[in-house]
Amino acid sequence: MASTTALVDSPSAGHFCGGDDALEEELRRVGLEITRLEAARARLIAQAERSGVPQRHGFGSTTGWLIALSGDPHGVCRSRAHTARALVHMPRVRQAFAAGVLSEPRVRMLARTRDTDPDAFTRDEDLLVSHARALPASEFGIALAYWRRLADTEGHLRDADRAHRTRRLHASITWAGMVRVDGDLDPEGGATLLAALRSLTDPAQLDPDDDRTPTQRRADAPVEIARRHLDTPHRPAIGGQKPHLNLTVDVASLRGDPTGTCEIDPVGPVPPPVARRIACDATLTPILTHNDTPIAAGRATRIIPPALRRAVAARDRHCTRPGCTIPAAWCDAHHIIHWADGGATTLDNLTFLCRRHHRHAHTDHPRANAPPRQRE
Ligand SMILES: [Zn+2]
Ligand SMILES: [Zn+2]
DSSP: OHHHHHHHHSTTTTOOOSOHHHHHHHHHHHHHHHHHHHHHHHHHHHHHHHTTHHHHTTOSSHHHHHHHHHOOOHHHHHHHHHHHHHHTTOHHHHHHHHTTOSOHHHHHHHHHHHTTOHHHHHHHHHHHHHHHHHSOHHHHHHHHHHHHHHHOHHHHHHHHHHHHHTOEEEEEEOTTSOEEEEEEOOHHHHHHHHHHHHHHHOGGGOOTTOOOOHHHHHHHHHHHHHHHHHHSTTOOOBTTBOOOOEEEEOHHHHTTOTTSOEEEETTEEOOHHHHHHHHHTOEEOOEEEETTEEEEEOOOEESSOHHHHHHHHHHHOBOOSTTOOOBGGGEEEEESSOGGGTOOOSGGGEEEEEHHHHHHHHHTOHHHHSOOSOOO
């Protein structure tokens, strides 16, 4: 313990002097000490609860007392209290935890598992501790799920029903114009999503010059899945219209004027270069306005007629950036000279680009696709 304190308090805190092996050894040693300290905390919490300390200090629950004492969030404190209480009845787990050989997250998992059937847990505690020590995290979780199923078949089914009932997804627009996504999926739905995400983020399929981080690739994957869904012809209509990405932009903005109307419904304003990229390959509905009030709307037409799009697809077959093999069906047709700058919508002026390379085309080479400096 003394040397841990010395490391943290040292003037060169944050810098460990020693080779890679010594650093790894030090990290293991610190981890072991942290686990032992967490075991000590659990013992103290159990002792305090047993002797009624929280109530003597005016708290209705051990969780409330821990929140006041530590400032840690409610969920963390509730879980600590629960684990401390369960450890009283799990002598083998308690022993391994105190020795630092069973980490706190695994002890927490075991404490939750014990709730399924405390008597069966006591019977199998030795076996469960040896699994906890030997198996990697994911396999240990699966082993516990199997144990729960054997210990309480009906309860396991109830858990599955509850997981399905409590599935949820929130998607909300933040003040910064981002869309925050948060939720819980049941095992079947979650596994389906993970399989779909994996199919779009598989490192083996990656373009070597793909500079996105794994987190960014994961963020792009559900967006790509949503785009492909919106591009399918047989999706249901809402309010008489097939849902799609809706951009309202005036002609001046498309030519680079930063002061005009340029927004994505319902998220809010976007910079004109983003509008230029979206408008490259879109369906256009001209709206006539008078003093900013719409007075008439024209017929919606695809900027690139389907037959021409098919011709570009037959020629390019996939994204035209070197080494990129994203198929044409998942690409945007990019105007080499933007139609807003007078570029023609013809085979010669169109090229297929995947979303990532289309973004690059409009950001990395702004001059190649920038509006002319002077227009008559
Ligand atoms: Zn484009
Ligand atoms: Zn590409």
